[in-house]
Amino acid sequence: METLLELQGISKIYPGVTALNNVDFTLRSGEVHALLGVNGAGKSTLVKIICGAQPPDSGTIKLQHNLLQIKNTADAMRNGIVVVYQERTLIPHFTIAENIMLGLEPGRGQLINRRKLNERADQLLKRLGVELDLNKEVIQLGAGQQQLVDIVRALRTEPKVMVLDEPTAALSQAETKHLFDLLRQFKKQGIGIIFVSHRLDEVFEISDSMTILRDGHVVSSGPISEYTPARVTQDIVGRSVAKLETTPTLNIGAVLLETQNLSSAEFQGVNLKINSGEVVGLAGMVGAGRTELLETLVGFRRATSGKILLEGKPTQITSPENAIRHGIVLVPDKRIEKGLLNRMNVLENLTVASLKRYSGRLGWLQQKKMQEAATKAMDRLRIMPPSLNTPVQSLSGGNKQKVVFGKWLASSDDVRGLIFMFDEPTEGVDVGARADMWVIIRNLAAQGAAVLITSSDLDELMAISDRLYVMRRGQIINEGLKQEFTHDSILQQMMGG
């Protein structure tokens, strides 16, 4: 495998922070090279430089030993470097074919040759074994399918280098498997793939080599055989992360939340119980109805039948505001979309859910109290922006997640009797912060709250739950103590095999 892309001495400085410091990076053709690091370590910046969205302040980029001057994204594309981003980069009301061929539509001058456009798109789709109706508007597709269209699109210029930024974040297990099959195909064609991800199991499954960044410089780099998950974690975080010891359950108290035969369009006949002092895990595939169930429990959606009982009393939860007053809190998935006030800064975001605690007479907000609470949350969660006034938009993805977390943790000192629900609590969060969050979640239970968490990460569920429910196609099909399950048995039940 020969050298394909070579970055030497790349540095990039933004006002106040050195994003990249003398970074070397080599990609060989036909390999999958994983790029890992804490959020804020410099991965996104490196990707932006490779694809031409940002120029480096110093250093060189060579493609197949030729020095490249990349001024913008069009330059990068012309040189055969494509990026598949996390956020959707499709035109919503254009068809699949139109999106795939955007910017490269066949035709003479102003007239676009529709037939050729559809033909070419069809060729690409078929080559990758994707069966999608190319006349469908992409807005009608699910997240995984849109991702697929993104990838087909990346192929259209016969790229040499493909960068995938957290590609599996929105994909189901089946879709991830399909993606990896495609990547292996690409490898055979000699394409070099840079795979940015947090998911260690996936990284170990598909990568040939990896590079780990921390604080803007390369900590280590080499073939996958030189790494173990423990070493990777250590390199990423800079300290050894002790394996989480699950505390034995001591104080399981009364039933705080119970549902009886709860049903809606997305789930049927759900019976579950959550006691104070315990963490209950909810396992299920994408589409099983977990998120919808949690959103119903917090009043964001309405159930069509069944009952919700709080401390034994049937209660109508009519809205999230209503739910919060009853002591039910949801930290949602896709936190960046659903949980942040994008035009405000860190202080405002951290305190917005608990303003009552900082208001004195006549509703006047006491700045000092707000700053104290916000700083406390930042320390607890190790949120790392330069200051409380940093606009939340400019934080790294993982730090944004922590802010949403922090918003709800700041809302009460005494959590006894409260019900916390977490949907994919550590999605998009780096290894170091993950362990911190697990400890915080367990502590909530230890202090007397009831916690319900749902996650696609079975290791996570097994690590922090006391009891588990398994959900499939809208129904709870099994429940039991954590010890009664294994990773594989849960998976099997989730998938219905």
Add this chain to the structure above:
Amino acid sequence: MAQISNSKSNEPRGFDVGNFVNRFGTVLALIVIFVLFSVLSSFQGGRFLTSQNLINILRQVATLAIVASGLTIAVAAGEFDLSVGQVASLTGILMAGLIVRQELPWGVAAIGALGTGMLAGLITGMLVTRFKIPSLITTLGMGLIAVGVNYAYARGDSIYGRMPEEYTFIGTGTIGPIPFVVIVSAAVVAVLYVFLNYTRTGRYILATGGNPTATRLSGININKYRLIALMISGFCAAMGGSILVSYLGSAQPSGADNYAMDSLAAVFIGMTTIRRGQANILGTIVGVLILGIINNGLNLVGAPFFLQTIVKGSVLILAVSLAVRREEIRFF
């Protein structure tokens, strides 16, 4: 090799009533309103459903159709143009003034008027793309500037006088039973339709409006297409204003100001149908017709004037709120 399929693509292609109503609901509404007025008017002499009145309706909406179609292009690119009304009034005054006061040949006057519209669009476009000022604000300002220039030129007078026959024919002439202005309007709308849907530039304008980030990352110069879209909008506003003067035989200082609100209403109503969620020419025409029929119909049945604006406003709100509910359009 594993295959991912969209399960829906294998469903039998029956007639999906739900989808049909969604897509053409607004057109159905147009038909319902039409029938409603036919019936109402029949109780008062039945003047609505006459061929003369129907042709009148077309004549009355012809210039609005031109302005609204130009605005559609701007909205398709993701921009607002609130200045179309005042620019139309300005160019109307210029057209009339250049002919009547400066005694220029009407062709030269036309170039002056249309050029002014394009210039307004060009300046707006520059401010939006170079200085990153949102078009909502920029065009609000440009509209006021246009009013200022208007008054600077004509001091608030209306302008009338002898105008060459070739020019007045555009607004008042007929070819057979069909008013020439309707033919001109239809031609302009057709050209814009083909432009937006079948040319590369039109496609890139739609892409820019649909997802500017994705479009830019595809190597397309989104600022260039925003600029083009805003210039087209200005140009069509000027065309509408100039033809209106031919139709009326005179220019009022604020004669076409209400084109702004009406055009925007037509474009938003249009986004609920034909190509839902995207600004589209055919949808805009449906919107224009709805507004025109309401105006004409309410007039004929003798409804008080204020009812017209109330009904128009309600129709706009209703159409858009239904579309937002179905999550076809998202604003901000």
